[in-house]
Amino acid sequence: MELLIRVATYIGRILSVISIVYLVIKITQYVDEIPPFQFSVSAVTIVLGTLVFVILCTGLGFYAWTILLRGGDVRLRYVEGYIIVGASQIQKYLPGNLFHYVNRVTLGVSRGVPAEAIIVSTGVETGIAAIGSLIIALTGFAVFGDIGVAGLSGLPAFKGSYLSLVSGVLLLVAIAVIVLFARIRHWLVARLSYLKVRRLAAAMCLYSVINIGIGLFITSLLEILWGVHSRFPWYFFSWGFTIAWLCGFLFPGAPGGIGIREAVMVNLFGPMVGPALALGVAFLLRVITSVSDLITFFLARRFQFQEYPKRANQ
Secondary structure, eight states: OHHHHHHHHHHHHHHHHHHHHHHHHHHHHHGGGSOOOOOSHHHHHHHHHHHHHHHHHHHHHHHHHHHHHGGGTOOOOHHHHHHHHHHHGGGGGSTTSOHHHHHHHHHHHHTTOOHHHHHHHHHHHHHHHHHHHHHHHHHHHHHHSTTSSTTGGGSGGGSHHHHHHHHHHHHHHHHHHHHHHHHHHHHHHTTGGGGOHHHHHHHHHHHHHHHHHHHHHHHHHHHHHHOOOOSSOHHHHHHHHHHHHHHHHHOTTSGGGTTHHHHHHHHHHHHHHOHHHHHHHHHHHHHHHHHHHHHHHHHHHHHHHHHOHHHHTO
């Protein structure tokens, strides 16, 4: 297991570097072609609206984690969950992309939450978030692949090599999950309370809200900021963003999925709106999600000082 994590970490770092190099090349090619924003009240409104949407979805994810904690008979108030996850997740941008999980355990234990409950629920959280995204991704392939929109399969992003690469990555993930399950199956059997279907389904739906809804905001950003009306439906962009998020999420070596997520979005959206505009959208979404993480962190710290001033100062 330790070897598997180490290999995944190194692969993630390599992919992150390759993706950043790829983005630098694309930037040098198309930076002068990125259309300027059409600043207006509506433009500011849609950017702020997207930011609020991401912040709210982040809060939904925190609530989903408190639901999963109930599998360990831990009833955590929502504000406590917000403090624990919100104050720790900013560390996902550190190299390694694992320190926010470590800090979650530290903060949770300091508030009386059993370490095992945090670790198991976080593991379940990671699994269902990935599975939910995988379901959206596979559904998108069915809709937008060879049997979907006419002519879409001929676009560069949908050539066989790309589909083979995605299929290979998904196959490796499936193998890793099977191997992991085989090694810890006896340990899991004693903790089946974490795997109740209703609880998992509720949490998965909460985690999927951002991946599904973000497509509406991407199409609005394109129309209001750049005056571009895409001929593809909003859920195409939901699907593309989900694939990009999943690719950045799979490997622990890529901090916050930086580079990988943007490279995938540029590759998927480029044929539809042009590579320059795809770059603009990818970087704007990175800025919005990063600002969302910062605001969430400061909100969590504010709640922490308001409710637990002595403990927060320790």
